[in-house]
Amino acid sequence: MLGPVPAAASKVPAPRTGTVRLGTRERMAPYAYVAPFFVLFAVFGLFPLLFTFYVALFDWNPIGEHTFVGLANFERLLDDPRFWGALRNTLSIWALSTVPQLALALAVAHALNHARLRAPTFLRMSVLVPYITSVAATTIVFAQMFDRDYGLLNWLIGLLGFTHIEFTASVLGSHIMIATMVMWRWSGYNTLLYLAALQAVPREVYEAAAVDGAGGWRQFRHITIPSLRPIIVFTVVTSTIGGLQVFTEPLLVSPGSLTCGAARQCQTLTLFLYEQGFGRFEFGYGSAIGVALFVMVVVIATVNYLLASRIRAERP
Numbered sequence: 001m002l003g004p005v006p007a008a009a010s011k012v013p014a015p016r017t018g019t020v021r022l023g024t025r026e027r028m029a030p031y032a033y034v035a036p037f038f039v040l041f042a043v044f045g046l047f048p049l050l051f052t053f054y055v056a057l058f059d060w061n062p063i064g065e066h067t068f069v070g071l072a073n074f075e076r077l078l079d080d081p082r083f084w085g086a087l088r089n090t091l092s093i094w095a096l097s098t099v100p101q102l103a104l105a106l107a108v109a110h111a112l113n114h115a116r117l118r119a120p121t122f123l124r125m126s127v128l129v130p131y132i133t134s135v136a137a138t139t140i141v142f143a144q145m146f147d148r149d150y151g152l153l154n155w156l157i158g159l160l161g162f163t164h165i166e167f168t169a170s171v172l173g174s175h176i177m178i179a180t181m182v183m184w185r186w187s188g189y190n191t192l193l194y195l196a197a198l199q200a201v202p203r204e205v206y207e208a209a210a211v212d213g214a215g216g217w218r219q220f221r222h223i224t225i226p227s228l229r230p231i232i233v234f235t236v237v238t239s240t241i242g243g244l245q246v247f248t249e250p251l252l253v254s255p256g257s258l259t260c261g262a263a264r265q266c267q268t269l270t271l272f273l274y275e276q277g278f279g280r281f282e283f284g285y286g287s288a289i290g291v292a293l294f295v296m297v298v299v300i301a302t303v304n305y306l307l308a309s310r311i312r313a314e315r316p
Contacts, residue, residue, distance in 0.1 A: 105191040135252070171263075200227075234304070241301070
């Protein structure tokens with residue numbers, strides 16, 4: 001028969017609760033994983049931005065001397081009517097493209113979210129076709145569509161008894177043409193953003209509203225719009241930032257011309273920047289235009305943050 005177990009032998013060693021010491025490799029591993037992003041951002045994002053601010057302070061000739069002029073480029077910018085004309089063109093094209101674009105995207109997303117929609121996957125994928133289509137190909141098609149003599153739009157105008165319109169020669173006509181191309185390209189992208197947000201809304205909410213007697217318009221107004229408020233703010237801001245940077249469409253509308261017409265009727269800020277920097281090789285003045293554009297984008301981003309914060313605070 002076994003006797004009593006000694007007290008010293010009955011004690012079980014307590015588990016260690018101290019912190020495990022990590023080696024140098026283990027401590028540095030997380031930083032190594034995220035380092036490529038910061039390296040690429042510093043090389044291709046931060047350095048060009050800071051260098052642009054630096055060059056804007058000089059009369060910078062790429063093959064000549066670099067003379068420090070301080071804020072002279074910005075003073076010249078404020079007195080340059082071409083800059084203000086390009087800004088007006090940019091804002092006009094933005095207004096003509098963004099408002100109809102987001103309204104169309106919202107309506108299409110609401111239709112694609114319908115429970116009885118046939119072939120929903122095919123239809124939802126098809127809205128991305130304009131987004132993946134080449135901008136050059138899109139411009140060629142729309143240039144033919146808006147052609148003065150043989151364009152489809154002018155053919156319809158002629159059937160109604162009106163005189164043909166030369167869209168590329170007028171301010172409003174060229175703005176409508178470019179805005180239509182921008183709207184065609186980005187409507188599908190915004191549609192999928194709205195649709196993804198609508199998919200998060202429980203279907204029972206719409207069914208309960210239908211039982212209570214709410215029609216399609218009331219459901220759209222009181223359920224769909226409030227559910228999409230944060231994403232609507234996001235798309236408005238991103239579309240505004242993209243609208244300030246419209247470049248390819250006006251460049252291809254008037255091939256061979258950096259002024260987008262003799263009267264600069266559709267020259268945007270980015271096209272004006274390209275003309276001054278790479279057409280006239282005035283890198284200092286072109287950098288000043290880029291800095292002004294950067295300030296506008298920062299203001300828009302700040303407005304986005306304030307609106308998003310206010311909307312989050314108002315939500316129950």
